[in-house]
Amino acid sequence: MTKLLSEFTVGESGKxxxxxxxxxxxRRLFDMGVTPGAELTMKKKAPLGDPIEINIRGYELTLxxxxxxxxxxxxx
Amino acid sequence: MKTFALAGNxxxxxxxxxxxxxGSTAHVxxxxxxxxxxxxxxYKGGSKNINIVDLPGIYSLSPYTPEEVISRxxxxxxxxxGIINIVDAxxxxxxxxxTTQLLEMDVPVIVALNxxxxxxxxxxxxxxxxxxxxxxxxxxxxxxxxxxxxKQLMERAAAMxxxxxxxxxxxxxLEKQLETAxxxxxxxxxxxxxxxxxxxxxxxxxxxxxxxxxxxxxKLGDEDMEAVIADERYKYISSNLANAxxxxxxxxxxxxxxxxxxxxxxxxxxxxxxVILFCIFHLTFSENLFFLNGFTEEQAWxxxxxxxxxxxxxxxxxxxxxxxxxxxxxxxxxxxxxxGVILTNFLNLFLDHISGGIVTLMENxxxxxxxxxxxxxxxxxxxxxxxxxxxxxxxxxxxFSILEDTGYMARIAFVLDRIFRRFGLSGRxxxxxxxxxxxxxxxxxxxxxxxxxxxxTATIRVIPFFSCGAKLPILTACGxxxxxxxxxxxxxxxxxxxxxxxxxxxxxxxxxMRNTTQKGETPPFIMELPAYHAPGFKNLMxxxxxxxxxxxxxxxxxxxxxxxxxxxxxxxxxxxxxVADEEMNSSILASLGMLVQPIFTPLGFGSQLxxxxxxxxxxxxxxxxxxxxxxxxxxxxAACITALGANVxxxxxxxxxxxxxxxxxxxxxxxxxxxxxxxxxxFIAFNMTTIPCFAACATAKAELPKGKFKWTxxxxxxxxxxxxxxxxxxxxxxxxxxxxLAVIAVITAFIVLRNIGKFDISKIFKRKKxxxxx
Numbered sequence: 132m133t134k135l136l137s138e139f140t141v142g143e144s145g146k147x148x149x150x151x152x153x154x155x156x157x158r159r160l161f162d163m164g165v166t167p168g169a170e171l172t173m174k175k176k177a178p179l180g181d182p183i184e185i186n187i188r189g190y191e192l193t194l195x196x197x198x199x200x201x202x203x204x205x206x207x
Numbered sequence: 208m209k210t211f212a213l214a215g216n217x218x219x220x221x222x223x224x225x226x227x228x229x230g231s232t233a234h235v236x237x238x239x240x241x242x243x244x245x246x247x248x249x250y251k252g253g254s255k256n257i258n259i260v261d262l263p264g265i266y267s268l269s270p271y272t273p274e275e276v277i278s279r280x281x282x283x284x285x286x287x288x289g290i291i292n293i294v295d296a297x298x299x300x301x302x303x304x305x306t307t308q309l310l311e312m313d314v315p316v317i318v319a320l321n322x323x324x325x326x327x328x329x330x331x332x333x334x335x336x337x338x339x340x341x342x343x344x345x346x347x348x349x350x351x352x353x354x355x356x357x358k359q360l361m362e363r364a365a366a367m368x369x370x371x372x373x374x375x376x377x378x379x380x381l382e383k384q385l386e387t388a389x390x391x392x393x394x395x396x397x398x399x400x401x402x403x404x405x406x407x408x409x410x411x412x413x414x415x416x417x418x419x420x421x422x423x424x425x426k427l428g429d430e431d432m433e434a435v436i437a438d439e440r441y442k443y444i445s446s447n448l449a450n451a452x453x454x455x456x457x458x459x460x461x462x463x464x465x466x467x468x469x470x471x472x473x474x475x476x477x478x479x480x481x482v483i484l485f486c487i488f489h490l491t492f493s494e495n496l497f498f499l500n501g502f503t504e505e506q507a508w509x510x511x512x513x514x515x516x517x518x519x520x521x522x523x524x525x526x527x528x529x530x531x532x533x534x535x536x537x538x539x540x541x542x543x544x545x546x547g548v549i550l551t552n553f554l555n556l557f558l559d560h561i562s563g564g565i566v567t568l569m570e571n572x573x574x575x576x577x578x579x580x581x582x583x584x585x586x587x588x589x590x591x592x593x594x595x596x597x598x599x600x601x602x603x604x605x606x607f608s609i610l611e612d613t614g615y616m617a618r619i620a621f622v623l624d625r626i627f628r629r630f631g632l633s634g635r636x637x638x639x640x641x642x643x644x645x646x647x648x649x650x651x652x653x654x655x656x657x658x659x660x661x662x663x664t665a666t667i668r669v670i671p672f673f674s675c676g677a678k679l680p681i682l683t684a685c686g687x688x689x690x691x692x693x694x695x696x697x698x699x700x701x702x703x704x705x706x707x708x709x710x711x712x713x714x715x716x717x718x719x720m721r722n723t724t725q726k727g728e729t730p731p732f733i734m735e736l737p738a739y740h741a742p743g744f745k746n747l748m749x750x751x752x753x754x755x756x757x758x759x760x761x762x763x764x765x766x767x768x769x770x771x772x773x774x775x776x777x778x779x780x781x782x783x784x785x786v787a788d789e790e791m792n793s794s795i796l797a798s799l800g801m802l803v804q805p806i807f808t809p810l811g812f813g814s815q816l817x818x819x820x821x822x823x824x825x826x827x828x829x830x831x832x833x834x835x836x837x838x839x840x841x842x843x844x845a846a847c848i849t850a851l852g853a854n855v856x857x858x859x860x861x862x863x864x865x866x867x868x869x870x871x872x873x874x875x876x877x878x879x880x881x882x883x884x885x886x887x888x889x890f891i892a893f894n895m896t897t898i899p900c901f902a903a904c905a906t907a908k909a910e911l912p913k914g915k916f917k918w919t920x921x922x923x924x925x926x927x928x929x930x931x932x933x934x935x936x937x938x939x940x941x942x943x944x945x946x947x948l949a950v951i952a953v954i955t956a957f958i959v960l961r962n963i964g965k966f967d968i969s970k971i972f973k974r975k976k977x978x979x980x981x
Contacts, residue, residue: 150434155271155731156731156733157433158267158269158271158409158433159269159271159731159733160733161433161434161437162266162267162269162304162437163266163301163733163735164300164301164304164441166434166437166438166441167434167438168438168441168442169441175471176473177471177476177621177622177624177625178471178472178473178474178476178477178622179622179625179626180625181624181625182621182624182625182634182732184471184621184736188300188301188441189298189299189300189301190298190300190301190735190736190738191735191736191737191738192733192734192735192736193617193621193624193732193733193734193735193736194731194732194733194734195624195628195731195732198731198732198733
């Protein structure tokens with residue numbers, strides 16, 4: 132099943148199928164290792180519900196839900 | 208001498224390695240055109256000295272941040288003899304992403320595999336020689352923190368051949384396109400054609416600006432090569448990592464995860480953060496450590512040194528019985544002091560003895576009254592008053608450096624981003640703002656982490672509202688005078704209140720700017736949360752040493768010059784005659800102060816203060832040169848109006864707060880002028896929010912986009928005037944609050960209406976024009 136990273140719940144994991152969004156944000160996501168094929172796990176939400184923290188390529192990355200909405204993930 | 212550039216991701220230990228390599232030879236400069244720190248030093252451990260240039264920490268060589276552009280241009284244009292690419296072994300995959308880009312340039316590269324000790328500790332293994340074979344460049348395991356492997360690293364770096372052709376991991380997927388693009392750059396005779404060609408395929412803004420580049424790109428088809436390139440890099444890294452890294456087979460929570468569970472907890476994160484912030488300020492500034500002496504004056508039970516019979520009070524001056532008691536007074540007098548205060552007292556004891564000794568020597572030697580005055584009150588008084596603040600500034604700096612180094616700062620941004628977004632900023636804007644509490648200069652430089660220009664402008668403008676270390680003495684001295692007036696024995700409440708006022712002003716101003724002049728989309732927030740680790744002692748000390756040097760230099764240049772000028776202005780009349788303290792009213796400075804005094808009337812420290820009212824106006828003006836000057840000027844002015852016969856002793860200072868720097872002078876001035884409580888608070892608010900010191904102005908000018916600085920100056924003047932007028936009027940006549948609220952409501956309504964298009968003047972104008980054409 133494919134869904135957006137912004138719709139993930141804590142503890143869920145999956146494999147990225149596509150990264151959308153405008154140039155700058157997309158490039159930044161690529162540079163931080165958010166590329167199609169990468170596996171990620173949603174680690175937690177910030178105390179106020181947003182941004183979220185994910186584990187990708189062996190490190191912790193934080194991004195906002197609006198940015199996470201650019202990432203399509205295939206869940207297991 | 209060979210030059211090597213140090214490149215790597217943020218948080219990979221680059222600073223630690225740089226310090227380990229260069230030691231005391233390091234010096235900080237600026238990259239041309241921008242104010243990003245350029246740190247250089249010399250490695251002297253080998254047979255030949257090697258020059259080391261520290262490039263800013265970056266994740267990639269994309270064209271979007273100034274750090275990335277600087278690094279890219281330095282390697283391509285300055286052509287260093289090699290790059291030392293420092294790689295965090297605990298986070299190989301993402302770190303090697305930059306390595307694959309560096310390898311595409313025609314420059315020798317050596318990889319320093321840092322934190323190898325931590326990898327081994329966790330039970331994993333990395334085969335450096337396998338990695339070396341895969342990358343085709345030397346790979347040396349090091350531990351920058353422990354200093355192991357550094358000698359081998361530099362030996363192999365020095366032995367690298369002088370030339371290296373760029374190589375790429377993208378050959379398989381994009382061979383045809385790369386060939387075409389490379390051919391174009393080779394024909395143009397540009398060095399590192401491979402690097403440029405790949406950047407062109409990524410539709411890099413910098414490459415596309417080159418003549419003929421767009422047409423070359425057009426020949427290559429419409430495929431989304433940017434995604435392919437990033438994907439290929441990571442694919443290559445993971446397939447080669449499989450050979451190099453053996454992961455221990457266990458999935459337990461790391462130490463970092465456990466700490467994180469608490470510090471970013473759903474409920475506790477924000478309370479914990481507030482407690483940490485409070486502890487930092489308490490340990491730096493409190494004169495009543497851990498409230499051991501109770502929270503109020505009634506609860507206080509610790510005897511003062513005078514009560515113990517160890518000292519006597521004569522005319523408000525405390526005489527200690529012997530030198531031992533004087534030393535004791537550094538740590539305790541009626542309450543136990545915090546470390547920050549103890550250090551301050553220690554330094555001041557030392558400085559007082561020097562200054563006292565010199566003045567006595569001059570008096571005994573028969574020096575003229577004006578000469579003794581100039582040296583004792585003007586020069587030494589001014590410089591020592593400023594140097595006296597150094598310990599607290601450094602303690603505060605130390606705490607913030609620790610927060611930054613441990614990785615907690617990034618978590619604060621994570622926790623608070625939601626709040627900041629509401630004001631049109633990202634959680635990252637929080638870091639420069641909180642640094643503003645230490646010093647506006649590094650804070651303004653730190654705004655570089657904000658990619659959005661408008662966000663940066665808005666942030667830089669409000670940084671001074673986060674009251675810096677140098678403004679603190681104004682808060683404590685004037686706050687102390689206020690306490691003395693109303694009979695309180697703890698300044699903390701007032702100090703904290705003023706900090707809150709600054710923060711609120713900043714929030715309001717940011718909101719205002721982000722909805723008017725600095726309108727724009729909320730910038731993205733995609734950030735690494737580095738693993739927690741203990742701060743390095745050596746790095747911390749080097750950092751603090753840098754700050755000390757900077758501050759002392761400032762004390763002996765700008766501040767020294769201005770205190771001497773002020774002393775001269777206050778002791779010379781318009782026909783250049785020496786004016787003794789008693790005739791201060793006829794000095795140049797006093798007449799200038801009297802001239803501008805009426806401007807400050809709505810702020811509570813203007814015409815209503817009468818004969819000696821100009822002292823506040825003068826102090827506020829000198830504060831524009833450097834904030835430390837406000838209290839330094841207080842010292843000079845209080846001495847002068849005392850000699851002039853003003854009623855300076857009208858207010859008693861409670862013992863518990865008598866030790867505060869500048870409190871006697873501030874109280875003397877309050878007594879002489881009869882300033883109201885609201886007036887004193889307005890005076891603090893004015894100094895907090897107005898134009899910051901010269902050093903901060905110069906930094907802001909350099910960090911702001913072109914042409915924005917003069918508006919920023921105007922913004923500071925206006926903001927401080929309005930804020931202090933509001934404080935004074937509401938403090939003096941509570942009902943004026945409703946007038947202010949009404950004004951604010953009208954302005955808000957206007958901005959909101961304008962932003963949703965109801966009041967768009969230009970639109971109305973355009974419509975009319977269209978009608979006219981028809």
